[in-house]
Amino acid sequence: MSTPIRVALDAMGGDHGCAVAVEGAARLSTEDRPVRVLLVGDDRQIHEELAKHRYDPTWIQVVAAEGGAMAMDEDPRRVLEQRPECSINVAARLVKDGDADALVSAGQTGATILAASRHLQRLPGVRRAALASVYPTESRHGPRGDPFALMLDVGATLHATAEDLVSFAVMGSAYAHIISGTISPKVALLSNGSEPNKGTDEIKAAHQTLLNVSGLNFHGNVEGLDIPRGTVDVIVCGGFLGNVVLKMLEGVSEVVSDIARDAYARKFLYRLGLTMLSQGLRQLKTMTDWKQYGGAPLLGLDSVVIKAHGRSNPRAIRNALKVASKAVHGDLAGNIERGMLAVTEANR
């Protein structure tokens, strides 16, 4: 067996604080293939929470961070300056110093990106890290038939140059390959038409480069229709657009559930109907349930960083830890680095 993978978990991040993070890590420690988790935060609180659960101490280590947690509404820049010993910063430092292989946090997105960017190096050729997210699709992806595709950037940056879009394509392909097991993920640029001449200047230029990147399964441009259909495995776009699209998908999922709930409440007869249709509706609901997600990877840095949803439950934290370990195991950084070399070749 290879050396176990070590993940630094910001135990204070997330809406439910330390209790959920600790429970997620405890759960994982008793599984067949555990991951060594470094619980970073207030050590007294963490030990108190640990005492409530069954866990295997071989796989759990507590690392004290004296700077407390970062609240969801605090300015990350200011907090990192005034309280450099806050849990997210200490956790990121552990990765930088080689004491952990990956970083997981359910805290503020901005703080996670900032702490990670300060301590970790961007991979050669990558000008900006990007946040990726899985999202639900009608068609299935990869050997396990996941009803999800990957989209990036969903908000790490506002603007994306052609160069950025190209690196996002490489990064997304590497991640989808490792996590969903797709041999050669189909990657496309999101545009206002499928023709190569559609879109902004950045998209058109990225399109031309991507056609020449060897080892990348570039599918050209896709349009809005292709997002829910799931035409490709990885959709690439700028962070502003990705943010709007992802939040819109969350909103649609809410509306669908609301309509179902309304119908349910309105008439007793509907209950029968809903029970019968529940599988279809559950399919829609499950597809958009963030609790099931393994978290959003921050791609482009020399170590694995996973941002778990703020509202994560213990199962979501456990999943994020597993995904982080899988990404380390699959050599995500090495894969991206090799992909970026192919971009350099294509640009020659």
Next chain:
Amino acid sequence: MSTPIRVALDAMGGDHGCAVAVEGAARLSTEDRPVRVLLVGDDRQIHEELAKHRYDPTWIQVVAAEGGAMAMDEDPRRVLEQRPECSINVAARLVKDGDADALVSAGQTGATILAASRHLQRLPGVRRAALASVYPTESRHGPRGDPFALMLDVGATLHATAEDLVSFAVMGSAYAHIISGTISPKVALLSNGSEPNKGTDEIKAAHQTLLNVSGLNFHGNVEGLDIPRGTVDVIVCGGFLGNVVLKMLEGVSEVVSDIARDAYARKFLYRLGLTMLSQGLRQLKTMTDWKQYGGAPLLGLDSVVIKAHGRSNPRAIRNALKVASKAVHGDLAGNIERGMLAVTEANR
């Protein structure tokens, strides 16, 4: 009674050609409050189609256009040069010359925009016309409780400056006011967060101007979540983003129907379930059914222009003609012009 409103209808545009356009106009001519429709196109074909339907000749006039129709895949620029007597161009010229008050076409979007822009004047202060579209929302809008909100630009242009976004807000507000009867429509900018400092430089600058435009019910920024929720009556964005969002909504609607159809097919038992839930699903389906739409207005020109969907049926054409007449009757151009004056005031 006031002078009847005259609408020039490109009778050759749309996937189903002349038959659908003529039937739509014929249907409207027999209604209580008809509109004078100028059927523009191949006069022999039009008369042949007219002969198949009951109609009131008082309200229908055929205008021959010898240049034929523009196919959906033809380059509009080239066609307008080589065949200036094509139906869309002749119809637009009728409006320019004062022989009609509004233009309706189910033909190519690009051709409609191009012909309209060549013959009609932009209103003072408007630098670009924008295409607006209604889209389905969870919450209701206006005194009739329409389950739709308006979004613009959905693809007339790629980029939008701050100035453009401001004029889109004014134009969308004027249109929503006239068509849905909302006294003071809530207008918002689509961004990656609701705070005023969120978004691109263009959005931030437009936000500041819109705060000072009197007579406009500016609601600030909304994000992706607010699109399906229908938080506001009018959502303003650049054409690239609007195109992606609108097509994505179409895609989501398709997926929801597909899942329902799948569930139906899979098990006989589901049939009962589906029947019971059909109202909820029909609500979703109806909401996104383009056939119900009154068409997408091209806003910012000195006359009313409505682009009906290419797949329009006679009812959709009839609706587009009604909407065009309602927009003329409500003095859409005058309303936009007054709104733009308030922008000039705000910029002082």
